[in-house]
Amino acid sequence: MDWFAADDYSLGRLLFKEGLAVLYLVAFVSAVRQFRALIGTDGMLPVPEFLRTSSFRRHPSLFQWHYSDRYFAAVAWTGAGLAAVTAAGLTDRLPAAVCALVWLAMWLLYLSIVNVGQLWYGFGWESLLLEAGFLAVFLGNADTAPPLLILLALRWLLFRLEFGAGLIKIRGDPCWRNLTCLYYHHETQPMPGPLSWYFHRLPRPLHRVEVAGNHFTQLVVPFGLFAPQPVAGVAATIMIVTQLWLVVSGNFAWLNWAAIVLAVSVLPDSVLGRVLPVPHGAGATPAVFVGAVLAATALVVVLSYWPVRNLFAHRQLMNASFNPWHLVNTYGAFGHVTKRRYEVIVEGTVDTRVDDYTVWQEYEFRGKPGDVHRRPRQFAPYHLRLDWLMWFAAISPGYAGSWFVPFVARLLRNDPATVKLLRHNPFAQSPPTFVRARLYLYRFTTLSERKESGAWWVREDIDEFLRPVRRREVAGL
Structure with missing residues (x-):
């Protein structure tokens, strides 16, 4: 033939x-x-x-x-x-x-x-x-x-x-x-x-x-x-x-x-x-x-x-499947490029009250930026799903509406499966009493900043993403 x-x-x-x-x-x-x-x-x-x-x-x-x-x-x-x-x-x-x-x-x-x-x-x-x-x-x-x-x-x-x-x-x-x-x-x-x-x-x-x-x-x-x-x-x-x-x-x-x-x-x-x-x-x-x-x-x-x-549609769909079997799909990404990088930084504390003297410690994720001195790593083709959705959450809280509070709830009880997704859990011995999330603006360091500080990023605290919550406030999630 x-x-x-x-x-x-x-x-x-x-x-x-x-x-x-x-x-x-x-x-x-x-x-x-x-x-x-x-x-x-x-x-x-x-x-x-x-x-x-x-x-x-x-x-x-x-x-x-x-x-x-x-x-x-x-x-x-x-x-x-x-x-x-x-x-x-x-x-x-x-x-x-x-x-x-x-x-x-x-x-x-x-x-x-x-x-x-x-x-x-x-x-x-x-x-x-x-x-x-x-x-x-x-x-x-x-x-x-x-x-x-x-x-x-x-x-x-x-x-x-x-x-x-x-x-x-x-x-x-x-x-x-x-x-x-x-x-x-x-x-x-x-x-x-x-x-x-x-x-x-x-x-x-x-x-x-x-x-x-x-x-x-x-x-x-x-x-x-x-x-x-x-x-x-x-x-x-x-x-x-x-x-x-x-x-x-x-x-x-x-x-x-x-x-x-x-x-x-x-x-x-x-x-x-x-x-x-x-x-x-x-x-x-x-x-x-x-x-x-x-x-x-x-x-x-x-x-x-x-x-x-x-x-050929005026409003072209991006990365869409037209059938539940995911056969013959449409593809495309980054039709819009974000001009500023925001990151959601999740923190916990063992203090029993929240005030100006509360000591907060950061959770570190495996792939997404956090510690400004930590060089980004290569993970692809492995897919870090939580890290990716954290990027979307930083763009708009609406992307995190269904899963972010349940995520925090699991941090508050040191859920083993959840903390395994992280690079560093600062509360390995006992869970935190409060967890909060802050929104930061990140940018790469300039050449001179990199030489002077050794950092890969410069960041600025912008706003609150999630107010401090304790376990009983998110119980059942």
Whole structure:
């Protein structure tokens, strides 16, 4: 079947699948390590309460039939195990049907988590992982030829990811159009990385070049994905380089890495084979496999109506799914760039009364800025969900309305699952009597300030975010 097989993409397919399996592994491990405090039975947004008002039709999930923390952990660990086996290359050696079932199981398990994850799982890269994972079901194993239609569907996904992000920017904040957004973005992004201070201190003309390069990569280059080789490969390579630039300048969970593995699937064996061994030739293509690929392709075509309509809509949605299965979604981020960085600093005290002499001690988070002398760390592709939502909370208290007071309530009783999400709990021996939150304005230090103080940040206390509260005031939350 000459029309079906893309014989020059065996290595690209393999690298895509194993790279995607690594991202699945990170996602499942992240779920295991964080779910009890976030959505567990005693979490800030408990799954059992969510399930009381949801349905399988609106939120398809294995947890619609049963939920317990132990069951959730079993689901996540099962997904992690399947992902680890697949990343090691073992799944690709299984019969084609079994290989597809492993990928389908990973997709179903992670879909089940995302659809009960509520705000904690409301990020575009969740849908991106699920959409890519669904397409991986139909990529075949080592003994089947890479299906051209699914490889094209992966390019269509990468196109929507990049082009949607480009459109949301050019239509949004004027700083994208006048090339000045990176005057601010490296400093105000949700979770800066260890090199973000240096990126922020680049000369402003270079920042303008960065923005112009971003527009070229997201608004022009994606069309090259559907051109013949070597144009498609050049387009994918440009995207890979751009995404690596984003990887070293910030922390965006697995978003950038997902884009990279998608782009690798565009590179032919004639290119990748120069540095890596090309897998052996494929055998005959089973008719059932062909039928499954055709059905999946037809589904992608039909579901593409909604994201295409959104791309041309006057009010383009950002990171939205049009169906509860998270298939064929729309993507895009940072249509608006914050110009000033605010941080919510959470503090506690063991004093029995609050006055001008009260001694407050800060809780330190793993990723978000706190101590001005602590250099930002690299966590991506691991996703620190609490730290991310703390960034949103600093932008507007409305983003924290459903979970912030329950978070404080758990700090007041030293809830083990909650304090595990933090870098430092100053009340490890006994819980605080009061907890409060203050809003601070942060900015990166200048070069001279950095040399003089050794600090990475300068901060200013701006306002109260949450007044001091004690345990009895938030009891039951």
